[in-house]
Amino acid sequence: xxxxxxxxxxxxxxxxxxxxxxxxxxxxxxxxxxxxxxxxxxxxxxxxxxxxxxxxxxxxxxxxxxxxxxxxxxxxxxxxxxxxxxxxxxxxxxxxxxxxxxxxxxxxxxxxxxxxxxxxxxxxxxxxxx
Numbered sequence: 001x002x003x004x005x006x007x008x009x010x011x012x013x014x015x016x017x018x019x020x021x022x023x024x025x026x027x028x029x030x031x032x033x034x035x036x037x038x039x040x041x042x043x044x045x046x047x048x049x050x051x052x053x054x055x056x057x058x059x060x061x062x063x064x065x066x067x068x069x070x071x072x073x074x075x076x077x078x079x080x081x082x083x084x085x086x087x088x089x090x091x092x093x094x095x096x097x098x099x100x101x102x103x104x105x106x107x108x109x110x111x112x113x114x115x116x117x118x119x120x121x122x123x124x125x126x127x128x129x130x
Contacts, residue, residue: 007048009033009115010041012063013078014053018104022051025108031115038063041070049074049099049118056081060096074099074122076114078106 009031013019019035026033031048041050050067054060054077067075075098082092082103093101099118102110 006032007046009048010036010045010050012037012050012052018053021108022111025111026115028108029112029115038066041067043070045071047071047073049076049115049122051076051078051115053077053104054079054081057092057096060098064096064098074118076100076102076118078102078104080104 009026011019011022011026011033013022013035023033023035038052041047050071050073052063052067052075054063056079060077060079063077064075067073077093077096077098078101080103082089082101084103089101089103093099099121100114102114106114
């Protein structure tokens with residue numbers, strides 16, 4: 001019997017502590033996830049989604065373009081520069097053309113909910129988590 005390959009979540013996060021915590025939380029929620037950087041993403045990788053830390057909206061736009069050149073997968077952007085709140089998050093995610101955005105700092109439940117919402121949105125499902 002062969003082993004099924006699971007599509008994985010690529011996490012681009014420069015802060016080591018946040019990277020380790022986010023990977024732990026994603027794996028605890030049942031996701032296969034790995035840390036990487038933008039230059040390591042390759043065409044043909046079997047990705048479920050990309051989660052990436054960005055320093056500004058301008059850097060987010062550049063990152064989105066670069067990821068889209070490699071793979072068209074749902075993107076969840078995280079940043080300390082994003083504002084909290086559902087309306088602000090939805091407006092910014094539409095502006096950037098990504099599945100979701102998440103303001104830092106965030107906890108495990110916020111990350112897992114944002115991943116679920118991003119995947120549901122990409123699949124055409126509801127993003128209502130209430």
